[in-house]
Structures are given as C-alpha cells and as structure tokens.
Amino acid sequence: MITLKEALTLNPGELDEFKQDLSAKIKASNLGAYIEQHTGEAINTYGSGVPVLIKDNIQVKGWSITSASKILQGYIAPYNATVIEKMTANGLAAFGRANMDQFAMGSSTETSFYGNTLNPHDPTKVPGGSSGGSAAAVAGGIAIAALGSDTGGSIRQPAAFCGCVGLKPTYGRVSRFGLGAYSSSLDQIGPITQTVEDAAILYDILSGHDPKDATSAKLAPDQTAKNLNPDRKLTIAVIENFLDQAGDEIKTATRNAIKALEDAGHTIIYKNFSNVEHHISTYYIIATAEASANLSRYDGVRYGFRKEEGNLKDMYFDTRGEGFGDEVKRRILLGSFVLSSGYYDAYYLKAQKVRHLIKDEYNKVFEEADLILMPVTPTTAFEFNSKSSPIEMYLSDIYTISLNLAGLPGISVPVGKDKAGLPIGMQLVAKAFNEQTLLDGAASAERILSL
Amino acid sequence: MQINENLLEKLEKLSNLKVPDEKRSEIEQQLSDIVGFVENLSELNTDGVEATFSTVESGATLRDDVPAQNRAVGDDILSHAPKAADHFFIVPKIIE
Numbered sequence: 001m002i003t004l005k006e007a008l009t010l011n012p013g014e015l016d017e018f019k020q021d022l023s024a025k026i027k028a029s030n031l032g033a034y035i036e037q038h039t040g041e042a043i044n045t046y047g048s049g050v051p052v053l054i055k056d057n058i059q060v061k062g063w064s065i066t067s068a069s070k071i072l073q074g075y076i077a078p079y080n081a082t083v084i085e086k087m088t089a090n091g092l093a094a095f096g097r098a099n100m101d102q103f104a105m106g107s108s109t110e111t112s113f114y115g116n117t118l119n120p121h122d123p124t125k126v127p128g129g130s131s132g133g134s135a136a137a138v139a140g141g142i143a144i145a146a147l148g149s150d151t152g153g154s155i156r157q158p159a160a161f162c163g164c165v166g167l168k169p170t171y172g173r174v175s176r177f178g179l180g181a182y183s184s185s186l187d188q189i190g191p192i193t194q195t196v197e198d199a200a201i202l203y204d205i206l207s208g209h210d211p212k213d214a215t216s217a218k219l220a221p222d223q224t225a226k227n228l229n230p231d232r233k234l235t236i237a238v239i240e241n242f243l244d245q246a247g248d249e250i251k252t253a254t255r256n257a258i259k260a261l262e263d264a265g266h267t268i269i270y271k272n273f274s275n276v277e278h279h280i281s282t283y284y285i286i287a288t289a290e291a292s293a294n295l296s297r298y299d300g301v302r303y304g305f306r307k308e309e310g311n312l313k314d315m316y317f318d319t320r321g322e323g324f325g326d327e328v329k330r331r332i333l334l335g336s337f338v339l340s341s342g343y344y345d346a347y348y349l350k351a352q353k354v355r356h357l358i359k360d361e362y363n364k365v366f367e368e369a370d371l372i373l374m375p376v377t378p379t380t381a382f383e384f385n386s387k388s389s390p391i392e393m394y395l396s397d398i399y400t401i402s403l404n405l406a407g408l409p410g411i412s413v414p415v416g417k418d419k420a421g422l423p424i425g426m427q428l429v430a431k432a433f434n435e436q437t438l439l440d441g442a443a444s445a446e447r448i449l450s451l
Numbered sequence: 452m453q454i455n456e457n458l459l460e461k462l463e464k465l466s467n468l469k470v471p472d473e474k475r476s477e478i479e480q481q482l483s484d485i486v487g488f489v490e491n492l493s494e495l496n497t498d499g500v501e502a503t504f505s506t507v508e509s510g511a512t513l514r515d516d517v518p519a520q521n522r523a524v525g526d527d528i529l530s531h532a533p534k535a536a537d538h539f540f541i542v543p544k545i546i547e
Contacts, residue, residue: 078527171506185506214511281489292466299467301540306533312543321469329468330478334485336465337454347489352504353497359506390481391488407506432506 001141004198007050008091019051019095026096026142031118033127033137035068035097038114043096046080047088051095052202053137053146057104057180058189060084060094067103067180068112071323072304081178082210083147083189090205098146099133102325103295104154104182106130107396108382111327116384120162121422125381128158134192135162139423145193145202149179151186152283153376153400156412159192160376160425163414165442166192167199170432171407172217174203175210183290184215186283186404196413196443200225203435217433224436230443235267236428237369242273242399246375253416253424254375260448261373266441271365271372276398278354283401284394285338285351292335298323330390359406362429371441372429375399376412380422399427409435411442415449452490454482 002018010018023043026034035056036043044063045051054060057067059077061084066072084094101111109117109132117132119125120140127136131148135158138146148155150168159166167190174189181187191202208221236258243254262268300306300319307318324332338347365372376399387393403410409432412425426445430438454462459479463470470478525538534541 074531074533076527076531078524078531079521185504209512211514214514215507216512217507218512275491275494277488277491278495281492284485285489285492296467300533301542302532303528304533308533308543310543312545315543316467317463317469320467321471324468326474326478329466329470330481330485332466332468333459333462333470333478334482336462337458337482337486340461340465346493347486349502350492350497351489352502353500354492354495355504356500357495357497389484391484394485 001144001194003194004050004145004201007144010050015050022051022142029140029142031120031136031140031142032115033099033117033133033140033142035099035114035133038099045093045095046084047093049088049091049093051144052087052092053096053098053134053143054084054094055131055134055146055148056097056100057149058083058147059178063097065097065180066113068100068114069102069323069325069328070113070305071298071319075304079178082175082212083206084178086205086208092205096143098131098137101130101132103180103328104130104149104151105291105327105331107153107157107393109133110384111325113325119381122381122420124383125422126161126384128161128381130154131192132158135159135164135166138162138192138194139164145191145198147189148192149187149189150404151182151287152404153397155190155192156376156400156410156425156427157397159412160423161381163423164192164194165196165199166190166412167203168403168410169203169207169435170409172215173219173222173409173433173435174206175213175216177210177212181294183287184294185290186287188404196439196446197225197228199411200228200439219433222435224439227436228443229440230447232440232444233265233267234370234437234441235269235368236261236371236373236441237269237271237365239273239372239374240270242276242374245276245378247379249418250375250377250379250424254426257415257426257445257449258373261445264444264448266444269369273361279358279402279405280394280398282351282354282358282405284334285347286355286405288331288335289339289348290335292332292339295328295332327390355405358402362406362408366431370430370437374427376425376427380418380420380424403429408432409438411438413442413445415445452483452486454479454486
C-alpha cells in the first residue's frame with residue numbers, strides 16, 4: 001500500500017483509479033475491518049481527496065455513524081466532526097467506516113454489533129481495540145491511513161497488535177467536536193498509519209484550536225511533519241518495572257530496541273512507576289463514571305433504535321436494555337455505582353485523587369527525560385473469546401491507560417515480531433504538547449529498527 | 452463488596468436500563484469482581500491530595516456568548532428520529 005505522503009502527490013485521475021482499486025481490494029478482503037464489509041453496503045465516501053478510513057464514532061455528514069452499536073442503528077450524522085472538516089480542507093477524504101468495540105469499550109473489537117475484525121497477521125487472533133478496524137485495515141493493506149480514538153489505549157493497543165503506527169495526541173490538542181463521547185476527560189482522536197511520517201502528516205492536519213470544543217487548547221495546528229528529525233538525540237526513560245512485567249517475547253524485543261536506541265546515540269535511563277493495577281482501578285472508576293453520564297443521551301427519544309411497548313419509563317429501560325451490549329451495560333452500571341450516594345467518596349473521589357498521584361509520577365520522570373519508553377501491551381494479539389472475565393480483558397490495557405489519565409501524548413511503533421509472527425509494539429510518551437519530540441523519537445526508532 | 456439483587460435494582464434505576472433475567476446473576480458476579488478489584492486503591496494514602504482534577508491546566512477555554520443556531524441540523528435530526536411530528540419528538544403518553 002502506498003503511504004499517505006505518496007498518496008498526497010497523486011493527481012485527480014490517479015487518485016480516482018487508486019480508489020477504484022482500493023474498493024475492489026476491500027470487497028475481496030475478509031478482514032471485516034470496514035463496517036461495509038459486514039453490512040454489504042458500498043463504501044461510504046465524503047469528499048474527493050486521499051481516502052482515509054474513519055472510526056465509526058466520528059461524525060461524517062450523511063453517514064450512518066453508530067459507534068458499532070445496536071442503539072444507534074438508524075442514526076444519520078447531521079454534521080461533520082471538526083477533524084473531518086480539517087481533513088477535507090487538506091486534500092483528504094473520509095472513506096469507509098472502521099469497525100470498533102461498541103462505544104469504544106473493549107480491547108479486541110469483539111464487542112462490535114457488526115461482528116469480528118480479524119488480525120491481518122493471523123485470522124484466529126483479535127486486532128486489538130477499540131480502534132481494531134482502523135488498525136487492521138492499515139496493517140492489512142486495505143487503507144492508507146485511518147482515524148481512531150483513544151480513551152485508554154484504543155489507538156495504541158490495536159496499532160501494536162496489528163503492526164502499525166498509532167498516535168494518541170495530548171488531551172486538548174485535537175478537537176473532539178463530533179466524536180461520540182465515552183469518557184470526556186480521557187477521549188482523544190488520533191491517526192493510525194503505516195509510518196511515523198504519515199502519523200505526523202495526519203496529526204498536523206487534525207490538530208489546532210476549535211471553538212466548538214471547550215477542552216480544545218488555544219494552539220495553532222502543529223507542524224511536526226516538516227520538522228521531523230530522526231537524528232535528534234534524546235534522553236529516554238525506560239519504565240523498568242513495567243517492562244519486567246511484560247511477556248518474555250515483548251521483553252526481548254523491547255530490550256533489543258532499547259539497545260539499538262542507545263547505540264544510535266540516545267541516552268537511556270531507568271525508572272520505576274508504582275503499582276500498575278492502581279492505574280487500572282483509577283481508569284475504570286473514572287471512565288465508567290463519565291460513560292454513565294455521556295451515554296444517558298441514548299434513550300430512544302431523539303435518535304437511533306427505540307423499543308416502545310409501554311410508558312415512557314419502560315421505553316427508556318427497554319431501549320437501553322436491548323440497545324446496549326453487555327460490556328456497555330456493565331460499564332454504565334459500574335459508573336452509576338461509583339457515583340451513587342454512599343459510594344462516591346470511597347470510589348470516585350478516591351480515584352480522582354489517585355489520578356493526581358499518577359500525573360505527578362509522570363512529571364517527576366520528565367524532570368530528567370525527554371521521552372518515556374514502555375511496552376504497549378503485556379502480550380501480543382490474543383485469540384478470540386480467550387478472555388474469560390471483564391477484568392482479564394481490562395488487564396490487557398495496563399500500559400496504555402495511565403497516559404490518558406495524565407492527558408499525555410503517546411505513540412505505538414512496531415519493534416519486531418514474536419515467534420508466531422505477531423507484531424510487537426513499543427510505546428513512547430512525551431510531555432504534554434510535545435508531539436514533535438514524540439514523533440522525532442518514534443522516527444528515530446523506526447529508522448534504526450528499519451521496519 | 453458484593454453487588455446483590457437489591458443493589459443491582461438500584462443501579463438499573465440510576466442507569467435507566469434493564470438487565471434481562473437470564474443475565475442478572477452473571478452481571479452481579481462480574482460487577483462484584485470489578486468493584487472488589489478497584490478497591491485496591493484503598494492501599495494508597497491520598498491524604499491532602501486535591502480531589503478536583505483536570506488534564507487541561509488552564510481550565511476550559513471561554514468564548515463570547517454569541518447565539519448560534521443551525522436549523523438544518525435540527526431538521527435533519529428530526530427527520531431521522533424514531534418518531535417525530537410538527538418539529539417535535541414524539542414519546543409515549545406521560546399523563547393518562
């Protein structure tokens with residue numbers, strides 16, 4: 001597949017031909033990365049530029065946008081997300097709906113209403129999630145690039161499982177106007193691409209202040225692509241206890257990458273973070289609390305699916321009971337619990353305090369380092385239906401969630417493969433609004449490891 | 452902390468959703484497990500730590516209070532709503 005950089009040089013005739021070929025390839029593929037592959041519809045398109053696949057929770061005017069849920073069946077987006085407007089103004093076109101975990105709640109894309117997406121490296125393995133369709137399509141050669149959203153790792157983890165590049169920008173750097181809200185203090189839109197340079201190109205286009213998003217930082221669009229410098233020498237802090245807890249093959253591949261970075265002139269230092277299980281707890285309390293509020297809008301009144309067999313209250317209960325999948329219901333119920341009177345202080349307030357401690361931990365390491373390095377995932381892609389409980393699934397996110405809690409930018413880059421041929425990713429983290437350093441470090445790793 | 456039938460009923464009310472009968476005991480067990488897990492935060496001393504939290508250092512940005520309305524968006528939403536008439540959403544009768 002050509003890169004985004006190359007695609008941006010095609011003339012209109014070449015681009016039309018490319019899109020026809022791409023549509024045929026998507027039709028012939030059995031990955032299930034595009035929702036259109038599940039529903040049998042023609043690929044949704046918007047605009048005439050370079051095609052970029054869009055996660056099914058980002059509004060594209062006139063498209064059915066459903067967060068891969070039953071409850072949003074029948075909903076048609078009445079306007080464009082700001083990121084779609086920006087892409088359209090910069091020669092890119094929304095092209096296809098990417099499969100995902102329902103309402104971005106999941107780590108395997110198995111909670112999608114539409115069905116599974118396969119990992120392009122092994123059809124018995126999950127592509128990761130929640131942006132599993134985005135990553136599988138880019139890695140599987142049926143998308144040049146894709147948009148994902150990342151609340152607790154949903155861009156970086158599938159990028160690692162599929163072997164592509166996934167960037168979660170700083171909280172506030174990219175407008176979320178038009179993104180279906182899951183956890184508003186954590187959600188962020190970002191690119192999933194074949195190369196670090198493509199991630200920089202797409203991120204630059206997406207970034208910048210948006211008056212329609214009150215959490216959007218008052219900064220001009222970034223210009224990381226033209227300033228991308230893989231020769232920059234950086235001080236990189238490896239979180240050693242996180243690395244030690246990862247699976248053996250992840251450990252080996254990451255240690256090899258660290259050695260290569262050191263040989264290339266970067267300074268490596270070693271640090272430890274506190275108990276990773278506290279991150280999981282903090283995340284699941286805050287994310288579910290916010291989700292229980294955000295998802296209250298899906299009530300069968302204004303859009304999507306309605307189940308109506310009694311009075312108004314029955315309609316709410318039945319619409320939401322039938323329209324939401326099990327994982328979504330679990331998270332809404334849990335969010336209602338941690339916010340309810342009698343439990344609020346012990347759970348919700350406690351988690352907000354721990355969030356401070358996590359942010360302080362990052363700040364302390366950044367006093368000495370430009371970047372932080374750790375694994376993306378404890379294992380490579382796992383098999384379908386292999387997680388026996390919700391907690392087991394939650395534990396697959398241990399390395400990615402603390403960034404969202406601290407609002408920091410992070411990137412997943414491929415660093416190798418395990419014995420079975422499944423990709424292994426490495427995660428770099430930078431200070432808030434330091435995407436340039438993040439991308440410079442990632443470009444250096446990409447070049448050194450010649451992937 | 453055990454999530455029992457009483458508590459699940461309370462959470463269903465707060466969440467405005469119904470858990471089907473055949474899933475109740477499974478969901479009670481899963482929620483109990485998750486709540487049990489997140490209780491590990493009680494190991495941490497958070498005395499004196501501020502509870503308010505925002506990742507946006509300067510707080511939310513303010514803008515001028517200028518009224519704006521895009522009627523086409525409203526019309527479009529109504530045209531795809533489950534039930535609508537005369538520019539209103541229709542819901543089941545509330546007063547008998």
